[in-house]
Amino acid sequence: MPVAVFDMDGVLYRGGVLLPGAKETLERLRRAGWQVFFGTNNSTATRQEYVDRLATLGLGGDLEHVVTSAYATAHYLERLDPKPADVFVVGSNGLRDEIRAVGLKVREAASLPGNDPPPTASADGVDPGAMRRYLVGLDLPPPADTVVIGLDLHLTYAKLAEAQRAVLAGARLICSNRDRAYPVEGRLLPGAGSAVAAIEIATGRTALCVGKPEPFLFEEVLRRADAHASLAGPGTRGRAVVIGDSTDYDMVAAHRVGATGVLILTGLTSEDALAHASGEAVPDRVIGSLEDLFSLPELAGT
Numbered sequence: 001m002p003v004a005v006f007d008m009d010g011v012l013y014r015g016g017v018l019l020p021g022a023k024e025t026l027e028r029l030r031r032a033g034w035q036v037f038f039g040t041n042n043s044t045a046t047r048q049e050y051v052d053r054l055a056t057l058g059l060g061g062d063l064e065h066v067v068t069s070a071y072a073t074a075h076y077l078e079r080l081d082p083k084p085a086d087v088f089v090v091g092s093n094g095l096r097d098e099i100r101a102v103g104l105k106v107r108e109a110a111s112l113p114g115n116d117p118p119p120t121a122s123a124d125g126v127d128p129g130a131m132r133r134y135l136v137g138l139d140l141p142p143p144a145d146t147v148v149i150g151l152d153l154h155l156t157y158a159k160l161a162e163a164q165r166a167v168l169a170g171a172r173l174i175c176s177n178r179d180r181a182y183p184v185e186g187r188l189l190p191g192a193g194s195a196v197a198a199i200e201i202a203t204g205r206t207a208l209c210v211g212k213p214e215p216f217l218f219e220e221v222l223r224r225a226d227a228h229a230s231l232a233g234p235g236t237r238g239r240a241v242v243i244g245d246s247t248d249y250d251m252v253a254a255h256r257v258g259a260t261g262v263l264i265l266t267g268l269t270s271e272d273a274l275a276h277a278s279g280e281a282v283p284d285r286v287i288g289s290l291e292d293l294f295s296l297p298e299l300a301g302t
């Protein structure tokens with residue numbers, strides 16, 4: 001069974017608006033026996049939230065076919081030897097929940113040392129030394145053995161300090177993704193990469209990245225595709241095609257797992273930007289819309 005992996009935002013929809021041909025494309029692929037997966041770097045929403053969103057948009061899909069960077073991170077941690085025993089997350093509860101779901105112990109957000117500064121320390125401009133004195137005076141638990149970073153809309157200096165303490169004591173450093181920006185309604189906000197960079201600078205260490213452009217997220221997709229395909233007999237996976245709107249993330253990750261990278265020009269990448277792509281970021285195929293997908297040789301007979 002061939003495998004199609006769709007990035008979502010900029011490919012199937014933009015914000016809440018479905019892109020032309022999205023529904024028909026997925027239906028046609030599924031009818032022709034393709035396994036259709038969805039792979040996203042977003043680490044804040046749970047897979048169920050994506051399934052609900054896909055259902056609302058009429059795109060189908062279920063938990064088995066949605067892989068987020070949070071989910072892929074959890075499964076990456078699960079396979080480490082030795083397994084993490086005490087995970088500190090700088091990120092969302094969605095990320096914590098995915099890691100707990102594979103049976104690993106994750107600290108509660110509320111248990112953060114430094115979570116509860118007195119007003120003199122938390123107010124900027126009142127007493128610059130108060131936060132330092134507060135942090136220095138904390139009663140600290142043993143450092144975590146693993147630090148995981150994702151998009152954190154409640155990032156604080158105390159969280160950076162706790163992550164730094166653990167990593168300097170020898171903890172593994174892993175991030176769900178290094179996205180520069182978090183595109184929201186009408187503007188950009190800082191992406192997970194801003195927190196990753198802060199902790200890397202504070203520790204002198206480089207985080208292992210699970211999400212795109214690294215291969216681990218798509219490897220998790222292909223692992224699941226193999227599990228499904230093996231029900232139909234060994235070696236039935238066949239070819240894998242990634243459809244994404246980013247050269248730097250989707251195309252690079254596709255190539256790192258040996259998939260065909262199809263760039264669609266309905267999202268992040270314009271034709272002008274495409275001209276600047278080099279190396280692994282150069283797509284194998286470029287399409288202007290989802291309707292063009294079926295004219296590609298990789299989709300012949302579909």
Ligand SMILES: [Mg+2]
Pocket residue numbers: 007008009010011244245246267268
């Ligand atoms: Mg995208």
